[in-house]
Amino acid sequence: MKTNVGQRERAIRVIVGIVILGAGMAYQSWWGAIGLVPLATGLTGWCPPYALLGINTCSETAKKG
Numbered sequence: 001m002k003t004n005v006g007q008r009e010r011a012i013r014v015i016v017g018i019v020i021l022g023a024g025m026a027y028q029s030w031w032g033a034i035g036l037v038p039l040a041t042g043l044t045g046w047c048p049p050y051a052l053l054g055i056n057t058c059s060e061t062a063k064k065g
Helices: 007-026 030-044 046-055
Strands: none
Touching: 030 046
16 A cells, blocks of 8 residues: 555644544534544545545655555
8 A cells, every 4th residue: 555645635634534523522423433534544644535546645755655
């Protein structure tokens, strides 16, 4: 699995995921579980739809794999 999400985007995804999870907990709604998706892709640095579409926002020097 090669990293296909850049550092800045990863940070944004982690923050957005935490906010969505927090909102779900605050409103006591299972919809907050959707926050797990951006949180997981932000933490791993790999986004399955990006891989399928050939999108890569990661710089060449930060690539791993």
